[in-house]
Amino acid sequence: MKRNPEILAPAGSLEKLKTAIDFGADAVYIGGSKLNLRAFADNFTPEQIKEGVEYAHSRGRRVYVTMNVFPHNGDLEGVEDYIRELESLGVDAIIVSDPSIIVTAKEVAPKLEIHLSTQANNVNWKSALFWYNMGVKRIVLARELSLKEIKEIRSKLPEGCELEAFVHGSMCMAYSGRCLISNYMTGRDANRGACAQPCRYKYYLMEEKRQGEYFPVVEDEKGTYIMNSKDLCMIEHLKDVVEAGVYSLKIEGRMKSSYYVAGVVKSYRQALDTYLQDPKNWSFNAKWMDNLLRVSHRQYHTGFYFGETNKQVYEDSSYIRDYDIVGIVREYNSETNMAEIEQRNRVFEGDKVEVLRPDGDNFYITLDDMKETNGTKIEVANRAQMYFTIKCGTELKPKDMLIKSKGDN
Known part of the structure; x- marks a missing residue:
């Protein structure tokens, strides 16, 4: 039986989880105490996970827990117990990027659903099929894919392999988020949850023998923002994303406010519900954009969906907060x-x-x-x-x- 697409919302805290559910999210993704890529979010304690799961399940919604770092040897200590604990707390799935976590989960919690993180940069159908055969239920697609590529991936996968894709929120300048600049400049490892977002800094060029002489890589008089990405917004093209075969419509923003979660979820909920009522005659309603323009955001863009990668650069690093x-x-x-x-x-x-x-x-x-x-x-x-x-x-x-x-x- 074919299910309706889900709206998947970020929840950086218990309050945000409840807000996302109240405003119409079908599922939320959260970070627990270990191995998630938002080390500075208000990550959930076991008690909060339990409360959040109960709140979601009592309303027919789902909770996924991120375990999507690239773990070093030391990070694997206690992983078995942590996965068992998540299963006992009733979470619906874990989101992972490394084979070590997949193998461990299959050993200690074989019934726990596994989703492959976008960090694993899955960009073709054969790798998606590989992960599915390894026991992964859902592929969170790399953000670098076009709608045409997503359609082809969907056509070559078993029906039981779900596809999830980001439709809204911040974009990363690095391929599927695999950035080393933060680690190099600040010692904070983006791939272990501690990104300092140096791509948002202002940069100038200085030749080594001319100390103090700064040459702009010209975009404007303030400097250059060649690594800065606009925010993704696909609400005007929601029909295209769903009909490309995407089951889960993912919103970025575990570090964002409850207001952001409420406004964005509401807009996508209204857009998706309208589509489900009459898919053939669905058209974009400008009212849905109102809340998206009110919440904190950068300039919006359609990302890689239509092959316009060169238009993703944003001339400023600041948010629009009106x-x-x-x-x-x-x-x-x-x-x-x-x-x-x-x-x-x-x-x-x-x-x-x-x-x-x-x-x-x-x-x-x-x-x-x-x-x-x-x-x-x-x-x-x-x-x-x-x-x-x-x-x-x-x-x-x-x-x-x-x-x-x-x-x-």
């Missing part, structure tokens, strides 16, 4: 029209804010009659994660996110 999350609704009393808000960024009485929730279009409200929870009138909520109340005739729901343009006074 909106902030200012609060999350915790409670709403329909009798008093009072909402209790948890503050996330400074916000003032009378501010007009946008409400982001899983269903329907975003809408605006004004923050009226702001008070401390003890009833004291306030003009500004300026303490981190303080609770305050507002009067709002429009019914709000717990977990609604309040966002605000930085250009609004």
